[in-house]
Amino acid sequence: MSNNDIYEALVNLEEKKVKQLVSQSLEKGMAPEEIMEQLQKALIEIGDRFEREECYVPDLIYSGAIMKDAVELLGPKIKEKGAEAKGKVVVGTVYGDIHDIGKDLVVMLLQNAGFDVVDLGVDVKPEKFVEAIKESGAKVVGMSCLLTISFDAISKTVKAIEDAGIRDQVSIMIGGAPVTELVKDKTGCDYYGKDAIHGLRFVSEAYS
Ligand code: B12
Numbered sequence: 001m002s003n004n005d006i007y008e009a010l011v012n013l014e015e016k017k018v019k020q021l022v023s024q025s026l027e028k029g030m031a032p033e034e035i036m037e038q039l040q041k042a043l044i045e046i047g048d049r050f051e052r053e054e055c056y057v058p059d060l061i062y063s064g065a066i067m068k069d070a071v072e073l074l075g076p077k078i079k080e081k082g083a084e085a086k087g088k089v090v091v092g093t094v095y096g097d098i099h100d101i102g103k104d105l106v107v108m109l110l111q112n113a114g115f116d117v118v119d120l121g122v123d124v125k126p127e128k129f130v131e132a133i134k135e136s137g138a139k140v141v142g143m144s145c146l147l148t149i150s151f152d153a154i155s156k157t158v159k160a161i162e163d164a165g166i167r168d169q170v171s172i173m174i175g176g177a178p179v180t181e182l183v184k185d186k187t188g189c190d191y192y193g194k195d196a197i198h199g200l201r202f203v204s205e206a207y208s
Helices: 005-011 015-027 032-051 057-080 101-112 126-136 148-163 181-187 196-206
Strands: 088-093 116-119 140-144 171-175
Touching: 005 015, 005 032, 005 057, 015 032, 015 057, 032 057, 032 101, 032 196, 057 101, 088 101, 088 126, 101 116, 101 140, 101 196, 116 126, 126 140, 126 148, 140 148, 140 196, 148 171, 148 181, 171 181, 171 196
Parallel strands: 088 116, 088 140, 140 171
Antiparallel strands: none
8 A cells, every 4th residue: 555545546536445545544553644634635636627627516526525434434533632623614605595515515625624614504694694603703704605696695794794893803705606706896705716625725724
């Protein structure tokens, strides 16, 4: 078994092989952090391939699912070592919108990268976002929006965050198929992520 086997297996979306290699590596005493590093590098590579249109959304979803299973195998070992979450993030699909596949992808990538995510689900009212930010103390909030008619809900959520006096405390990112840089500017958000990988990069920078 070479040092890059887990990375290679995940990049090639070999579900069974990834699980097998992770279990075998743990048995042989490989540090879970080292395994996690290989998995994360593979996910970043898949994200880069996605950007270059060398793979597609189903590959992203599948890679995320394989990663989730692999992380479950690592979970107990990492927790035993008392690893702390890297930071908190509040995520939800905006009011009026029930699309959740993209939002779930963002949540999954963040969780797998070690962030503590408060997932508010879909059709989330502005005051729910505000409540969750206050309760969790998150430094980043992510909104998903797939409907143009729900752009107004993004603006209203930003306004509710401002009215609650916590705008300085959080960076606001948005994403979803019809969202653009222009929508980000018009609604008063800080960052537009064209995919889940960009969302992960933004959150990682906010907490670095
Ligand atoms: C599947 C789907 C549905 C499913 C949703 C199932 C579910 N559980 O989510 C169902 C059938 C329920 C549905 C319902 C409707 N839908 Co629909 N749906 C879609 C479809 C085909 C795919 C969306 C999807 O999941 N894509 C895959 C995911 C992975 O992509 P994504 O969400 O864009 O996410 C990626 C990025 O955008 C980004 N991202 C997403 N969110 C976030 C958040 C952050 C913070 C960051 C950083 C990144 C990020 O990361 C992801 C990739 O890494 C789209 C077509 C399209 N072109 O998008 C239409 C679409 C979004 N739907 C549409 C419409 C009109 C509707 C309905 C109004 C239909 C109707 N008349 O009832 C209802 C609305 C119900 C409601 N109130 O929300 C329109 C919206 C048009 C518009 N511009 O407003 C679309 C574009 C179809 C079309 N071409 O007309 N829909």
